[in-house]
Amino acid sequence: MAKQIVNATPEALGAGILDIETQLRLERFLAYEAALMDEHEYDRWMALWSGDDITYWVPCNDDDQDPSTGIAIIYDDRSNLNERMMRLKDKTAHAYRPRARLVRTISGVVPLKAEGDELEVASSFVLGEIRVGVQNIWFGKCMYRLQDTPEGFRIRSKKVMLLNNDEAMPNLTFLV
Amino acid sequence: MTTLIASSRDYGALVKEDRVHSSIFTDEQIFQDEIERIFHRTWLFALHESEIPKFGDFKRIQLGRFPIIVTRDENGEIQLLINRCRHRGAQVCEAQRGNAKRFQCWYHGWTYDSKGDLVGVTGPEGYDKNFEAEQHALAKVPRVGSYRGFVFASLAEEGMSFDEYLGPTKKFFDMMVDSSPIGEVEVRPGVVNKTMYRGNWKQIGMDGYHPHYVHMSVFKIFSKRESTTGSAVGALHLEDPFADTSLSRTRGFPNGHACLDFREQRRPHAATAIEELERSEEGRQYVADMVAAHGRERAEELVAWHGDPHLGLFPNLQLIHGHVRVVIPISPGETEVLMYPVFLKGVEPGINAKRLRAHEAFYGPAAAGSPDDAEIFERTQRGLLADAEPWVLLSRGIEREQVDEDGSVTACISDEVTQRAQMQEWKRLMTAR
Numbered sequence: 001m002a003k004q005i006v007n008a009t010p011e012a013l014g015a016g017i018l019d020i021e022t023q024l025r026l027e028r029f030l031a032y033e034a035a036l037m038d039e040h041e042y043d044r045w046m047a048l049w050s051g052d053d054i055t056y057w058v059p060c061n062d063d064d065q066d067p068s069t070g071i072a073i074i075y076d077d078r079s080n081l082n083e084r085m086m087r088l089k090d091k092t093a094h095a096y097r098p099r100a101r102l103v104r105t106i107s108g109v110v111p112l113k114a115e116g117d118e119l120e121v122a123s124s125f126v127l128g129e130i131r132v133g134v135q136n137i138w139f140g141k142c143m144y145r146l147q148d149t150p151e152g153f154r155i156r157s158k159k160v161m162l163l164n165n166d167e168a169m170p171n172l173t174f175l176v
Numbered sequence: 177m178t179t180l181i182a183s184s185r186d187y188g189a190l191v192k193e194d195r196v197h198s199s200i201f202t203d204e205q206i207f208q209d210e211i212e213r214i215f216h217r218t219w220l221f222a223l224h225e226s227e228i229p230k231f232g233d234f235k236r237i238q239l240g241r242f243p244i245i246v247t248r249d250e251n252g253e254i255q256l257l258i259n260r261c262r263h264r265g266a267q268v269c270e271a272q273r274g275n276a277k278r279f280q281c282w283y284h285g286w287t288y289d290s291k292g293d294l295v296g297v298t299g300p301e302g303y304d305k306n307f308e309a310e311q312h313a314l315a316k317v318p319r320v321g322s323y324r325g326f327v328f329a330s331l332a333e334e335g336m337s338f339d340e341y342l343g344p345t346k347k348f349f350d351m352m353v354d355s356s357p358i359g360e361v362e363v364r365p366g367v368v369n370k371t372m373y374r375g376n377w378k379q380i381g382m383d384g385y386h387p388h389y390v391h392m393s394v395f396k397i398f399s400k401r402e403s404t405t406g407s408a409v410g411a412l413h414l415e416d417p418f419a420d421t422s423l424s425r426t427r428g429f430p431n432g433h434a435c436l437d438f439r440e441q442r443r444p445h446a447a448t449a450i451e452e453l454e455r456s457e458e459g460r461q462y463v464a465d466m467v468a469a470h471g472r473e474r475a476e477e478l479v480a481w482h483g484d485p486h487l488g489l490f491p492n493l494q495l496i497h498g499h500v501r502v503v504i505p506i507s508p509g510e511t512e513v514l515m516y517p518v519f520l521k522g523v524e525p526g527i528n529a530k531r532l533r534a535h536e537a538f539y540g541p542a543a544a545g546s547p548d549d550a551e552i553f554e555r556t557q558r559g560l561l562a563d564a565e566p567w568v569l570l571s572r573g574i575e576r577e578q579v580d581e582d583g584s585v586t587a588c589i590s591d592e593v594t595q596r597a598q599m600q601e602w603k604r605l606m607t608a609r
Contacts, residue, residue: 060367061368068525075533086396087393087397090393171551172542
């Protein structure tokens with residue numbers, strides 16, 4: 001994510017704060033997460049989240065809109081996210097039927113901070129969507145807090161900054 | 177100011193008492209005439225005055241085809257200025273909102289102040305002695321009216337007064353504003369869901385017949401919850417407000433305004449609503465302040481109503497749950513919808529934070545409620561293009577309408593009183609001479 005990457009420490013941008021192998025594991029993890037979202041594999045995507053105090057945040061109007069004084073497009077804790085999953089899977093949630101066909105590419109994966117077993121990671125994506133004959137292209141930047149566990153990386157929080165978060169947008173009927 | 181395009185079309189024939197012709201949703205020429213005859217003639221919601229509180233504050237809005245700058249001038253007055261340089265016509269303001277004492281046209285440098293007066297002309301010696309700056313101020317929207325901070329405008333020099341336009345709907349504005357213990361609300365221009373759907377602007381009416389089907393997935397989730405605490409739509413109780421056996425009513429007003437009137441259905445739930453609020457310190461304070469401000473009886477009903485008028489003002493405003501909704505027609509098959517959550521003044525920050533969470537749970541492009549509405553509007557638009565059997569039925573409950581003391585028409589919550597009111601006003605404006 002450009003602003004955070006621009007402001008990152010020289011170590012993070014120079015030699016990097018991770019060894020190459022961890023960087024590759026990280027990129028593979030984000031590609032895997034992207035594939036689960038593209039394929040609407042909701043349960044397997046949910047299994048990537050760890051802990052009860054998770055936050056899945058898609059700000060509205062401004063990348064840094066404070067949720068205590070503004071709104072978000074998505075601002076989910078675990079219980080909200082569980083309900084979102086129920087709706088995404090529900091055949092009567094009309095906006096999600098038929099499901100969108102999706103493909104996204106992830107790039108700019110830069111770990112910015114490492115603390116204990118937790119990492120702060122920036123990335124960006126371009127996403128193509130086709131649904132009921134209409135093609136939309138979405139762009140976004142992500143900021144993750146990931147935990148490195150023996151089972152692999154797990155998501156503690158994820159913030160998705162859509163490029164069009166202050167424009168009139170159609171339904172966002174899939175995971176970003 | 178506006179030109180009425182002569183029309184050979186018989187719009188009266190397209191709207192009958194119990195049905196409308198689908199071409200009014202799909203036809204390009206009808207859409208252009210709607211902009212001229214409805215959006216350039218009747219009253220339109222512009223903004224809430226709290227959006228531009230200080231001298232120099234401005235916000236850009238669109239009224240019909242007119243780009244408008246709404247400013248707060250040095251006398252604290254609100255000005256609605258047409259965003260078009262009086263020289264060659266370029267827009268003089270491109271920022272969506274901000275604070276500026278001057279608006280400069282970057283084509284040739286003409287400059288205007290927040291009243292719209294022309295205060296700077298590049299190379300004035302090039303104009304002859306008859307040139308008067310006073311004659312070249314930014315054009316003003318001819319008529320402006322406001323009620324409880326809600327500012328409306330009419331692009332027509334003459335017409336129905338603002339007071340007559342609102343008619344008996346004022347008490348529904350009061351429901352929203354008086355849910356603040358100091359009787360003031362705030363709308364923030366930078367806190368808004370901006371959404372669009374590929375469907376006609378008139379589809380986004382008031383409809384008490386759709387929730388069980390369009391929002392079935394939400395009802396399913398509610399049924400799995402132990403209580404409605406923190407419920408997405410605030411005032412939905414375990415008792416179904418959309419049942420025809422409930423005390424909820426649809427209501428149609430003069431001038432196309434319409435309401436899903438939940439007042440009687442919600443009033444018996446005052447005690448529960450207060451009990452829920454009083455679980456937190458900020459909620460206890462809110463209840464105490466409301467009682468002190470409005471008296472026990474009025475405070476109880478205001479709390480039970482959750483500040484939700486569920487009112488539609490024809491043609492471009494809705495006050496639903498805790499938000500102000502503005503409808504912007506783009507083309508026959510494309511509409512933008514802006515949803516501004518309303519902040520209560522005179523309450524602890526936690527009260528507004530809870531309202532924000534409740535709003536975003538149901539409204540916005542990835543929320544539980546409004547995406548399904550948008551989806552159904554798009555399905556409707558695709559269906560309406562097939563006009564072999566062109567009539568759209570709005571007859572539900574036509575035999576069980578009643579007229580209230582204030583002149584409004586009511587019927588069961590699922591009845592199409594609201595749509596009939598909106599369409600009769602559409603017909604009146606489209607056929608006006």
